[in-house]
Amino acid sequence: MCGIVGICNLETARDIDVQTLARMTGAIRHRGPDEAGIYVDDWAGLGHVRLSIIDLAGGGQPIHNEDQTLWIVYNGEVFNYPELRAQLERQGHCFYTSSDTEVLLHLYEQEGPACLERLNGQFAFAIWNSRRQELFLARDRVGIRPLHYTVHDGRLIFASEIKAIFTVPWVPRRIDPEALDQVFTFWTVLPGRTVFQGICELPPGHYMEVSKGNVTTHRYWDVPVWPRSDQIDRPVDEIAETVGDLLTDAVRLRLRADVPVGCYLSGGLDSSGIAALTAGRFNADLSTFGIRFDQEAFDEGSHQQTMAKCLGTHHREVRASAAAIGTSFAEMLWHAEKPVLRTAPVPLLMLSKAVRDSGLKVVLTGEGADEVFGGYNIFKEAKVRRFWARQPDSAARGALVGQLYGYVFRDQRAKSFLTSFFGNGLDQVHDPLFSHMIRWQNTSRIKTFFSPDLRAAVGQCDPYAPVRASLPEGFHRLDAVAKAQYLEMKIFLSNYLLSSQGDRVAMAHSVEIRVPFLDYRVIEFMSRVPSHWKILGLNEKHLLKKVLAPVLPESVCNRRKQPYRAPIVDCLLGDGVRELLGRSAIESAGLFDAAKVARLLGKFQTVDRASEVDGMALAGVLSTQIVHRLFVEQFRADAVAPVRANLTFDRRGRTAIRQIDRGSVRQIPVSSLSDGGNRPSV
Numbered sequence: 145m146c147g148i149v150g151i152c153n154l155e156t157a158r159d160i161d162v163q164t165l166a167r168m169t170g171a172i173r174h175r176g177p178d179e180a181g182i183y184v185d186d187w188a189g190l191g192h193v194r195l196s197i198i199d200l201a202g203g204g205q206p207i208h209n210e211d212q213t214l215w216i217v218y219n220g221e222v223f224n225y226p227e228l229r230a231q232l233e234r235q236g237h238c239f240y241t242s243s244d245t246e247v248l249l250h251l252y253e254q255e256g257p258a259c260l261e262r263l264n265g266q267f268a269f270a271i272w273n274s275r276r277q278e279l280f281l282a283r284d285r286v287g288i289r290p291l292h293y294t295v296h297d298g299r300l301i302f303a304s305e306i307k308a309i310f311t312v313p314w315v316p317r318r319i320d321p322e323a324l325d326q327v328f329t330f331w332t333v334l335p336g337r338t339v340f341q342g343i344c345e346l347p348p349g350h351y352m353e354v355s356k357g358n359v360t361t362h363r364y365w366d367v368p369v370w371p372r373s374d375q376i377d378r379p380v381d382e383i384a385e386t387v388g389d390l391l392t393d394a395v396r397l398r399l400r401a402d403v404p405v406g407c408y409l410s411g412g413l414d415s416s417g418i419a420a421l422t423a424g425r426f427n428a429d430l431s432t433f434g435i436r437f438d439q440e441a442f443d444e445g446s447h448q449q450t451m452a453k454c455l456g457t458h459h460r461e462v463r464a465s466a467a468a469i470g471t472s473f474a475e476m477l478w479h480a481e482k483p484v485l486r487t488a489p490v491p492l493l494m495l496s497k498a499v500r501d502s503g504l505k506v507v508l509t510g511e512g513a514d515e516v517f518g519g520y521n522i523f524k525e526a527k528v529r530r531f532w533a534r535q536p537d538s539a540a541r542g543a544l545v546g547q548l549y550g551y552v553f554r555d556q557r558a559k560s561f562l563t564s565f566f567g568n569g570l571d572q573v574h575d576p577l578f579s580h581m582i583r584w585q586n587t588s589r590i591k592t593f594f595s596p597d598l599r600a601a602v603g604q605c606d607p608y609a610p611v612r613a614s615l616p617e618g619f620h621r622l623d624a625v626a627k628a629q630y631l632e633m634k635i636f637l638s639n640y641l642l643s644s645q646g647d648r649v650a651m652a653h654s655v656e657i658r659v660p661f662l663d664y665r666v667i668e669f670m671s672r673v674p675s676h677w678k679i680l681g682l683n684e685k686h687l688l689k690k691v692l693a694p695v696l697p698e699s700v701c702n703r704r705k706q707p708y709r710a711p712i713v714d715c716l717l718g719d720g721v722r723e724l725l726g727r728s729a730i731e732s733a734g735l736f737d738a739a740k741v742a743r744l745l746g747k748f749q750t751v752d753r754a755s756e757v758d759g760m761a762l763a764g765v766l767s768t769q770i771v772h773r774l775f776v777e778q779f780r781a782d783a784v785a786p787v788r789a790n791l792t793f794d795r796r797g798r799t800a801i802r803q804i805d806r807g808s809v810r811q812i813p814v815s816s817l818s819d820g821g822n823r824p825s826v
Contacts, residue, residue, distance in 0.1 A: 146175060146176040146192060146193055146205070146217075146218065146219045146220075147169070147172035147173075147174075147175030147176050147192070147193045147219055147303075147304040147305065147308070147651075148190070148191065148192055148217040148218065148268065148269065148270055148291075148303065148304050149165065149168040149169050149172070149190070149191040149192075149217075149303040149308045149309075150165075150188065150189060150190045150191065150217065150270050150272075150279075150301070150303070151164070151165065151168075151188065151189045151299055151300070151301050151312075152187065152188045152189075152272075152279045152299060152300045152301075152302075152354055153186075153187050153188065153298065153299055154298050154299060154300060154354070154356065154357050154359070155298050155356065155357050156298070157186040157187050158186070158298075158299075159186070160184050160185075160186070160187075160188065160189040162182060162184055162189070162792075162794075163786055164311075164312060165182050165184060165190075166182065166191070166786035166787050166788075167311045167781065167784050167785075167786045168191055168303060168308040168309070168311050168312065169182065169191035169192065169193055169308070169786075169787040170311075170785050170786050171303075171308040171311050171784045172193055172303065172304055172305050172308050173193050173787060174479075174651065174652055174653070174654060175193055175195065175219070175304060175305070175651045175654065176192070176193030176194040176195045176654070177193070177195065177654050178194050178195055178196040179193070179196065179204050179205075179790045179791070180192065180193045180194065180787040180789045180790055180791075181194070181204055181205050181206050181217075181789050181790060181791035182206070182787075182789045182791075182792050182793070183215050183217075183272070183792075183793040183795065184793070184794055184795065185274055185794075185795035187274075187277045188272045188274075188277075188279060190206050190215060190217045190272060191217065191787070191789075192205040192206060192217040192218075193787065195505060195654050195656060196402075196403075197221070197401050197402060197403055197505060197506060197656060198225075198242070198243055198244055198400070198401060198402055199241055199242040199243040199402065200402050200403075202240075202241040202242060202243065203241050203242070203243035203245060204790055204791045205217050205218060205245060205791070206791070206793060207241065207243070207245050207246050207249055208793075209249055209250065209253055210237075210238055212274075212795075213273065213274050213275040214249055214252070214253055214272070214273055214274075215271070215272045215274065215793070216245060216249040216252075216269060216270065216271045216272075217269065217270050218245045218248060218267065218268075218269040218270075219267065219268045219269065219289050219291075219304050220265055220266050220267030220268060220269065220284065220288075220289045221244060221265050221266060221267065221398075221400075221656075221658070222244045222247065222248055222263050222265040222267065223264050223265050223397035223398055223400055224262075224263070224264040224265070224397060225244035225247040225248070226400075228247050228262065232247065232250050232251060232254065235254060237250040237253075237254070244265075248263070248267075248269065249271065251263075252271055252280065257280070257282075257351055257353075257362070257364065260282055260351060260364050260365075261364065263284075264397060264663065264664065264665070265284060266284045266289050266658070266659070266662075267282070267283070267284045267288075267289055268281075268282070268283045268284070268289040268290060268291035268304065268346070269281070270302065274795060276355070277355070277356060278354065278355045279300070279353070279354035279355075280351065280352070280353055281293070281302060281346060281351060281352040281354070282346075282350070282351035282352070282364075283346045283347070283348055283349070283350060283351070284348065284349075285348060285349045285365045285664050285667075286348050286349070286512075286633070286637065286638055286642070286662050286667070287335075287347070287348030287349075287637075287638030287639070287642055287643075288638075288642050288646070288647065288657075288659060289647060290305065290345065290643065290647055290648075291304065291345065291346045292304070292305065292306050292338060292343055292344065292345050292346075293309075293343075293344055293346065293352075294309055294315060294342050294343050294344065295342075295359065296312075296314065296315055296316075296342065297314055300354055300359060301315065305479075305481060305648075306338060306481045306775070307478075307481065307775070307779075309343060310779055310781065311781045312781070313781050316341070316342065317340065317775055317776050318340065318341045318342075318776065319339060319340065319341070319735065319768075319771075319772060319776060320337070320338070320339055320340055320341040321601035321602050322601075322602060322607075323337045323338065323339045323340075324339055324483070324598070324735070324768065325591070325602045325605060325607055326607055327339060327482065327483050327485070327764070327768075328485075328587065328588065328590055328591050328594075328764060329584050329587055329588050329591075329607045329608075330584060330587070330607070330636070331484075331485050331486075331636065332482070332636065332639040332640040332643075332644075333482065333639060334610055334611065334614075334635065334639070335347040335348065335614075335634065335635070335639060338482065339481075339482045339483065339771065346361070347361075347363070348638045349363055349365035349366055350362060350363050350364065351364060365664070366616060367633050367634060367667065367671065368668055368672070369616050369617075369618045369619060369622060369626075369630065369671070370671055371618060371621040372621070372623065372674070374672065375672050375673065375674050376672045376673055376674070380677050380687065380690070381690075383677060383687065384690045384691050386669065387666070387669065387670070387673075387687060387688075387691050388691045390663065390665050390666050390669060391417075391421065391660060391661070391663075391666060391691065393663075393665075394660035394661070394663035394665070394666055395418060395421045395422055395425075395426065395508065395660045396426060397663070398508055398658040398659075398663075399422065399426050399427065399508075401506055403504070403505050403506060404431070404503075404504055404506070405422075405427070405504075405506045405508065405658075406430065406432060406433060406499060406502075406506070406507045406508075407419040407422055407423075407430060407431075407432045407433070407457075407507055407508045407509070408432070408433055408434070408495065408508070408509045408510065409432035409433065409434045409448050409451055409452065409457070409459065410434060410435070410447075410448065410510070410708060411434065411444040411445070411447025411448040411449075411450070411451060412444065412447070412510070412700075412705070412706065412708075413510075413513070413519075413689065413692065413696070413700065413701060413703075413705070414510030414511075414513035414514070414519070414688075415509065415510035416447075416451045416510075416692075416696055416700050417510065417513075417688070417691075417692040417695070418508050418510050418660055418661075419432055419451060419455060419457065419508075420451075420454075420455060420692070420695040420696055421660075422508060423456070424455070424695055428456070429458075430455065430457045431457065431458045431459075431460070431502065431504060432448075432451075432457040432459045432460070433459070433460050433462070433495055433498055433499055433507065434448040434452075434459065434460075434461050434462070434495075435461075435462050435464050435491045435492070435494070435495055436448075436461045436462065436463045436464065437463075437464055437491075437710070437711070438465050438466065439466075439711055442709055442711060444706060447703065448461070450697060450699065450700060451696075451697070451700060454697055460498055460502060462491065462494050462495050462497075462498045464490070464491035464494055464710065466711055466714040466715045467715075467718075469487050469491065469710060469711070469715040470715040470716055470717075470718045471718075472490050472493055472494060473487065473490055473715070473716065473766075473767070473770070474770050475493065475652075476489050476490045476493045476644075476649060476652075477767055477770045477771055477774065478774055479493070479648045479649060479651070479652040480643070480644040480648045480649070481648070481771070481775070482643075482644065482771065483764055483767040483768040483771050484644055484763060484764070484767050485587070485590075485760040485763050485764045485767075486709075486710065486712065486760070486763055487710045487711065487712050487716065487763060488645060488708060488709060488710045489644045489645045489648075489649050490649075490710065490715075491710055492645055492649045492650070493649040493652055493653075496649055496650045496652060496653040496655040497652075497653045499653070499655045500653040500655055504655070505654065505655060505656060506655070506656045506657075506658065507650075507656075507657055507658070508657075508658050508659075508660060509646075509657050509658070509659055510659075511641060511642065511645075511646060511657075511659045511662070512637065512659050512661035513661040513688060514685075515632050515633045515636075515637050516629075516661055516662070516666060516667055516670050517661075517670065517678055517685045517688040518625060518629065518678030518684055518685055518686075519684045519685045519688075519705060520628075520632065520684075520707075521548050521549070521684075521707075522579060522580065522583065522628055522632065523579070523625050523628045523632075523678075523679060523684070524548050524679060524682050524684060525545070525548065525566065525579070525582075526578070526579035526624040526625060526627070526628045527624055527625060527679065527682070528541075528544045528548065528566075528682075529566060529570060529573075529578075529579075529582075530573055530578075530624045531544070532544070532567070533570040533571070533573040536567070536570045536571075542563050542566070542567060543563070544682070545562055545563060545566045546562075548682065549562060565582070565586075566582065568582055569581060569582055576612065576615055576619060576620060576627065577608060577611060577612065577631070578624075578627075579624060579627055579628035579631065580628065580631050580632075581608075584607075584608070586757065587760065588607075589757055590757060590760055590761040590764055590765075592740065593736050593737055593740050593741060593744070593761055593764075593765055594735070594737065595734055595736050595737050596737070597734050598734070598735050598736070611631075611635070614634070616630075623675050624675075625678060625679055626671075626675055642659075646659075673687065684705060685705075689701055689702065712754075712759040712760075712762060712763050713748060713754045713758070713759050713762060716762055716763060717745075717748060722745075724766060724769045724770065724773070725741050725742075725745060725765065725766060725769065726738075727742070729769060729773075730769070732777075733768075733769055733772045733773075733776075733777075735768055735769075735772065736765055736768070736769075741765055744758065744761055744762065748762070
């Protein structure tokens with residue numbers, strides 16, 4: 145895994161400063177500490193930092209084709225590259241490396257944008273055609289790897305992370321009010337947005353073509369939408385066999401590397417299944433990594449130990465105490481580059497450090513299984529609430545919610561509250577957003593902390609309008625579970641789970657995560673499987689349990705799902721919070737109402753247990769304040785150390801200069817962006 149940056153002139157040839165490219169590349173050196181490279185001509189400049197995983201000796205980038213007219217910088221992996229290379233060699237292409245990067249470049253040379261349909265991988269890349277002065281950018285189907293861009297002053301500037309774009313001195317840095325409104329509705333921005341004005345993200349499954357003033361974006365893949373009439377009509381055992389074969393092959397491909405590959409192991413069905421397939425069929429000498437919590441409500445340590453013992457793995461645990469989570473909260477936000485309503489990404493940041501400290505660079509994870517196989521309570525809620533809506537006055541139907549949240553229904557008061565909560569909006573069953581609307585509206589309650597200026601900037605903006613406009617043809621013909629799955633994959637998966645809890649916190653410590661459940665073949669096949677095989681009654685992931693039962697202990701395969709969570713309030717009420725959420729800091733940023741924030745902090749001093757909404761409010765307001773401080777108030781482009789490139793190509797003089805100068809390159813420290821040389825303490 146790596147990091148990429150670039151600048152492309154849109155209208156006229158203008159000097160592209162190599163030092164600017166070097167500084168952009170230096171800002172994301174954590175994504176690729178092993179090597180760095182730069183290409184520049186009068187129209188475009190490309191930069192790359194490398195995490196060496198395939199072709200350790202010869203895979204340095206930028207990489208070019210035979211006549212040096214095409215140049216690529218690439219972040220990711222194409223797992224089926226050996227098969228593609230063999231075909232390209234038969235077609236006459238010559239290679240000078242053994243990397244998947246060069247395979248991708250020649251495949252593009254052969255097939256153009258259609259090459260994306262041939263790739264099984266996770267990637268974001270840029271290809272520069274120096275002969276035609278054309279730039280091609282692309283991102284993988286589900287958005288495992290990030291790619292941001294902005295158009296400013298006649299140039300397109302792109303990078304894996306926004307902080308690299310901000311090192312370009314003339315790029316403005318401002319919070320986007322409408323994007324912040326989305327975060328406080330959906331937990332994240334919608335596809336294509338970031339929380340910064342003028343900074344966009346290429347959506348998953350899209351590519352961009354840039355040619356002398358023209359910038360066009362195209363979608364090449366979307367989560368498939370199949371009406372019930374086109375779903376697979378086969379016995380469940382046959383379906384399970386096919387899924388098992390696809391999942392096993394997805395794991396096999398993702399073990400392709402010239403370095404050891406480990407696994408995350410939470411103790412739940414998903415990560416345990418991936419670890420079991422890996423250890424049982426491909427790699428018996430497996431290292432696994434898990435998170436432990438001090439609070440019993442969050443901890444899954446006993447299940448991790450059961451699986452580690454069963455598989456015989458070398459298991460390492462990371463203890464995520466409340467104090468440790470609070471201490472690392474600002475660091476996580478520096479890498480996430482967006483506010484969050486949870487602390488859950490922080491333990492994963494700590495986990496990736498443990499992986500790197502152990503000497504590993506690559507891990508397989510279980511992300512995506514809940515979205516693809518029907519594992520979230522929100523999917524079951526959709527079923528229950530639609531069933532309930534047929535007889536809204538039925539107490540028996542409403543009581544089914546208790547089977548989803550039995551651990552909450554401890555007394556009559558809680559039971560009455562949740563029945564009332566989930567009973568809202570039953571008359572809106574025909575709304576295409578029915579499955580998620582009750583959650584989104586509940587999250588939106590924390591917008592009460594917005595300042596009058598922020599409210600005015602948001603205006604009458606309807607956050608749901610772009611979601612409705614993006615729904616594909618045929619969406620209305622899907623059943624309740626399929627609709628909810630589509631929304632979850634399009635909004636939450638790529639923009640939060642694979643970002644703030646995925647790529648960003650892993651790459652902060654130069655660790656590549658690979659996600660077998662998000663192999664596009666698995667997604668496409670499961671999109672045609674009837675929903676009742678995904679959720680049988682109220683039994684989530686029924687089909688996946690059937691697939692994994694032969695390789696997992698019964699106690700793990702059929703245990704009640706425990707969603708991954710982390711404590712919030714206990715972690716975020718340290719001394720530094722008083723300054724960040726004090727009147728002066730709040731009014732300086734201008735995003736929140738200082739009096740309301742003060743009352744929220746006072747509330748935490750008087751109640752024994754904070755509500756879910758109060759916890760989200762604290763995390764959301766605090767994280768927004770930190771993001772504003774790090775990237776708007778205190779970010780200094782000249783504080784970023786330029787990278788020293790191992791490989792530099794300067795095409796202005798039609799020469800290629802190879803430099804071997806590993807030098808000492810420091811990463812940009814969060815502490816340098818904070819008052820008194822110390823990052824905000826939370």
